[in-house]
Amino acid sequence: MINDINVLKEEIELLKDFVSKEQGKREKLLEQLNNDKTIVLSLQGNIELLEKVIVLFQKTSEFAREQAKTQIEGLVTKCLQFIFESNIEFEIEIEELRNKSSAEFYVTTESNDLKIRTKPELARGGGVVDIVSLALRVAFLQVHKPRIEGPLILDEPAKHVSEDYIYNVGDFLKQTAEMFNRQIIMITHNQHLAALGDNSYRIDLVNDISYIARVEP
Helix, strand or coil: CHHHHHHHHHHHHHHHHHHHHHHHHHHHHHHHHHHHHHHHHHHHHHHHHHHHHHHHHHHHHHHHHHHHHHHHHHHHHHHHHHHHCCCCEEEEEEEEECCEEEEEEEEEEEECCEEEEECHHHCCCHHHHHHHHHHHHHHHHHHCCCCCCCCEEEECCCCCCCHHHHHHHHHHHHHHHHHCCCCEEEECCCHHHHHCCCCEEEEEEECCEEEEEEECC
16 A cells, blocks of 8 residues: 555656646747747738838839830920921830830821821831931930940931931931030931031942041031
């Protein structure tokens, strides 16, 4: 009987040790759980902050894009109106397709209170396309941040523009160089445009050999 009591006491002590150890584990688990809850709450706060930052970036990007769009539209429109001496305007239409932006270019004119909107290549032949391309190059150089240094290099910038407007093209190029303080290097077959340069060179091809000579003003 006494032996049974002693055995029972030993088992009770073992159980107490076991319970004590399990309580210690439980307390550690509860402590870890509380720490994890704190981390989760912190992460949730960070996620909410990041979501707000993403929205802010999107809004900022949209604002910057809209500003750039407006600046480019304005500059190209002024160029078209300067050269063609009409109420022609340039418009950019931006669409979001599968998280990618695409842009379409249009020119608009008014006739008898009717607004006509067409693609540049369908308006007045190739001349409008040439001038839109020229004006876009100038616009992109000016609105780009940081500023793109170096000359503006043009290859036959007014190839399809009729002689009725070629003098306006020349005036536009001169004013562009002066206004934006940018050198223009141009290759052209047009005699009027060639004569506008501070330094002009003529290239003649004879028997597959190019001969370069400076053209005196």
